[in-house]
Amino acid sequence: MKNVATEYSSLFTFFGGTGDLAKRKLYPSLFKLYVRGNLGEHFAVLGTARDSWDDAHFRDVVTESIQADQPDADMHAAEVFVKHFYYLAHDVTDKAHYAVMKDLVEKLDKQYETKGNRIFYLSMAPRFFGEVALNLKSEGLLSEDGSSRLVIEKPFGTDFDTAKTLNDQLSGAFTENQIYRIDHYLGKEMVQNIQALRFGNTFVESLWNNRYIDNVQITLSEKLGVEDRAGYYDTAGALRDMVQNHIMQIVSQLAMEQPVAFTDADVRVEKIKALRSLRVYSPAEAAKNFVRGQYGANDTEVDYRDEPNVPKDSANDTFVAGKLLFDNYRWSGVPFYVRTGKRLADKFTRIDVVFKKPLIDIFAFPQSMNTTLAPNVLTIYVEPNSGFSLQLNAKTAGQGFETEPIHLDFQQDVAQKEETPEPYERLLHDTLKGDQTNFASWNEVSYAWTFVDVIQKLWDSETPDFPNYVSGSMGPAASDELLQRDHRSWIYRLNR
Ligand SMILES: NC(=O)C1=CN([C@@H]2O[C@H](COP(=O)(O)OP(=O)(O)OC[C@H]3O[C@@H](n4cnc5c(N)ncnc54)[C@H](OP(=O)(O)O)[C@@H]3O)[C@@H](O)[C@H]2O)C=CC1
Numbered sequence: 001m002k003n004v005a006t007e008y009s010s011l012f013t014f015f016g017g018t019g020d021l022a023k024r025k026l027y028p029s030l031f032k033l034y035v036r037g038n039l040g041e042h043f044a045v046l047g048t049a050r051d052s053w054d055d056a057h058f059r060d061v062v063t064e065s066i067q068a069d070q071p072d073a074d075m076h077a078a079e080v081f082v083k084h085f086y087y088l089a090h091d092v093t094d095k096a097h098y099a100v101m102k103d104l105v106e107k108l109d110k111q112y113e114t115k116g117n118r119i120f121y122l123s124m125a126p127r128f129f130g131e132v133a134l135n136l137k138s139e140g141l142l143s144e145d146g147s148s149r150l151v152i153e154k155p156f157g158t159d160f161d162t163a164k165t166l167n168d169q170l171s172g173a174f175t176e177n178q179i180y181r182i183d184h185y186l187g188k189e190m191v192q193n194i195q196a197l198r199f200g201n202t203f204v205e206s207l208w209n210n211r212y213i214d215n216v217q218i219t220l221s222e223k224l225g226v227e228d229r230a231g232y233y234d235t236a237g238a239l240r241d242m243v244q245n246h247i248m249q250i251v252s253q254l255a256m257e258q259p260v261a262f263t264d265a266d267v268r269v270e271k272i273k274a275l276r277s278l279r280v281y282s283p284a285e286a287a288k289n290f291v292r293g294q295y296g297a298n299d300t301e302v303d304y305r306d307e308p309n310v311p312k313d314s315a316n317d318t319f320v321a322g323k324l325l326f327d328n329y330r331w332s333g334v335p336f337y338v339r340t341g342k343r344l345a346d347k348f349t350r351i352d353v354v355f356k357k358p359l360i361d362i363f364a365f366p367q368s369m370n371t372t373l374a375p376n377v378l379t380i381y382v383e384p385n386s387g388f389s390l391q392l393n394a395k396t397a398g399q400g401f402e403t404e405p406i407h408l409d410f411q412q413d414v415a416q417k418e419e420t421p422e423p424y425e426r427l428l429h430d431t432l433k434g435d436q437t438n439f440a441s442w443n444e445v446s447y448a449w450t451f452v453d454v455i456q457k458l459w460d461s462e463t464p465d466f467p468n469y470v471s472g473s474m475g476p477a478a479s480d481e482l483l484q485r486d487h488r489s490w491i492y493r494l495n496r
């Protein structure tokens, strides 16, 4: 039976309300929650930025955002929905503006009976996060009778020190259970499925350790290049943009112990413990275990350095591959290989869990047998398809006795895909519920930065020979060599 949707009361304030993310992702996601019944009469949205818009224009922009995201949307419903939207021209660096905002917030609280519940979403450049958080507190915008929650986007700092400074600022205004650090990969269906797969299936969790697993591979592959985001991306690079957050979050879910209960607090405890046992490399170990790349031209794409607003001598990494090691009982000796990059062969995210081969290959005897056992591989397809695949060895049909790999496959069907919320819809819903399971805690962020900083510092001290991979490939040869030297190979690879 379909669950009856729970309706929530809340006032959303979107800082950066005229920006790309708000228009492209956030407002359409709110509309989906409205259509599902999670938002009804008792919600309002206040969009703010320096642009001098008015309510009518803001509502037109939101309507256009919904149409662009959901061409089949019920536009009559959208017409009613956007009436809950209000706009306030506001410069976050001007303290005086917060008094005006406070009056409007209190007016909307009363008008929509939102019970004083407030969600402040900072959809703007991270350099403003601390200042806004402190001003919200000092200028009296935090709710006295409802919940106040702060949602912030990545990147959370650019290294441990800047992240710590930012976190100290946020903590000056909000408690940890009021801070929702968004990592939209945690809103992806098959990332959330990791825990269902592991802790919902006895045979999976029984094998989920270094006695049965040989290595784990995580690939976040992108076909797109830097597009028009060089202003941000050339100062971030793939290591900060994708590894420190999305990949480290996936690694923590794959490596964690079973939580005491499936609550946000208990899951967070186990994710933090997993990241704490991740070996932080010395510079020499980082040099050995991590490789970087920058994409070069092919017959249809240009060099990264020839992309708009990219410096001609940019040393920025658009590709990273690395080997992670855990110093704990469950994973000692099992490498987690990770890789991510732009301008690769295709757009996909997948996790490949490679199991150990049988200790004794009885099929190798007598010599006349023609069998080569393939490794058992459990693949979790995160995108573009959502599903699982388990590679096993089976007898080849026929009179003789040979073996061949077969696959047990599950792929979400169309109906299931339609039922699957987009990441931002799910994460906004979690914020309304007050559920922090799918948000990064400060401890997770800090351990991830501690690990990544050693690698970034090493790379900043060297001048790389870029570009070093052709657009449309799966990255530099060094990425394959990273596994070959361990007598392993990427499960997903192109024939070079
Ligand atoms: N876009 C995306 O796909 C993704 C974005 N993110 C993150 O989301 C956040 C927003 O990104 P995005 O929407 O692309 O950014 P944009 O540059 O598109 O928007 C920035 C917003 O901030 C406003 N702004 C800038 N300065 C001020 C100020 N002083 N006072 C008030 N408002 C201000 C701008 O309006 P105005 O200039 O008129 O004030 C605009 O509304 C960033 O943290 C980014 O890292 C994360 C993942 C993906």
Ligand SMILES: O=C1O[C@H](COP(=O)(O)O)[C@@H](O)[C@H](O)[C@H]1O
Pocket (backbone or CB within 6 Å): 154, 184, 222, 241, 242
């Ligand atoms: O956070 C980011 O993620 C996107 C990729 O997200 P996806 O959901 O499309 O896989 C990436 O392109 C961007 O550089 C990064 O900032």
